[in-house]
Amino acid sequence: MANILNPANLTGAIVTLAVLTFLIKDNPVFDLFQHIFVGLYFAYSVGLTYHSYIKPTIADDILKKGFYSYIIPIILGLMVYFMFIPSLSWIARYPMSFWVGYGVGLTLGFQPAALFPQITSTFIKFWGLKTIGRDINAILLFVCVVTALAYFFFTVRKERTAVGYTAELGRWVIMIALGAAFGNTVLYRVTLFVGRMQFLMGDWLHILK
């Protein structure tokens, strides 16, 4: 009984049951707990970012160690908030341009190295594999990649052409891939439900073996 009335478990159980009421129909209880969850998560994230990053950076790095150059990105960051003042919103474009530029530079600098093995393993690791099963897999992978890519050739005429027939096969490949992704999504939702049931019946009610 003590465990059932344990405040943490009790709160978890009430929230879980409130969220599950959505399965019957949309209702105010669900809406209330949905808003509470979003609010809590946001508040927690802000607090955590402040204590684990903003505060140590200002208090230790800038004020104690004298890394005054750190003030520049802080100013850039604060400039983003000018987007809320319509007459001065142009100021926000400057930090955004730095942000996008840095992001693109970082991605362009590092992504090719990670991307090349994908290309080589699709086209080069096509033969010399140890088992028939792996050979079939390699051929299937090659065929599926090429046909799926052909589906996105919008500049080539597709009616009754080789590209058209390849693209049609590619359409099936994409549908199968999306079906597999959907299946995984359904299974993921089931797993979440299993987890909640393990909490309700195990951690809260203690009726699981």
Added chain:
Amino acid sequence: MERLQSIDRRWIYLLLALVVVIALLNPIGLPVKVGNTTRTMFEAVDALPPGSVIWIGMDFNVSSKAEQFPMVSVLLDHAFQKNLKVVGFAMWPNGGQIFKQLVEPVAKKYKKVEGTDFLNIGYKPGNGVALRAMVTDVNNGAAGVDHNGKPITSSPLGQQVKRLTAQYVNFVVDIAAGDPGTVDYLNFVATPEKIPMATAVVNVSVPQEMPYVQSGQYKGLMGGLRGAAEYEILAKAVGKAAAGMDSQSLAAVLITLFIVVGNVGYLATRGKK
């Protein structure tokens, strides 16, 4: 036949709930065959010599608790069994708190000490940029403090792991539920720094991560609850993942049956429409 297409979804939910609850209350122990991707990951971690440093990316939050809490727990169990040192780092706000919650019982079981055997850097914003900062200098990248607000350099492990490079970190496992996550580690850490990497992702993400396993860029993958259950079996640390597999499998069978029934109804009434 038309009725098959208009079953009230609440009956489906109720049946699904019943199947899950009954399977949890009366486990039938359906066999779980260990897949290649999980085995590869287990073997990669298992082959690390004692004292090696394994870096765990905690890139998820409580919404994927059912799948990813068991993944972290079993990975920590295996790491501490092998006397590996563990560093936890999060690009998602809740990651540090979750790591703290999960590492403490396993550390207690193996008598591991925070700061010496494991370090919780906690959450740091910045995604890929934060990772590159860690590659240059872990202490500076983490703004000098760990999840508990203590100086990173005050602990032996914090002093040991100076940079997120192959010289200081022997293996990376990113436990991710989306973005930022595995691709950031792959692009900015594992590939440029040549650190072997594996990943543990939610079921939804498995199809998009598989090409990286097949190309050898990931040394294995733990996928969803099933992956966690497989790892639990390999690490001989059976826990919540294996316990939930009966429910998941039976629910999958039920959903498949509903899909078949729905399609039979559709095909039978298509001509009439």
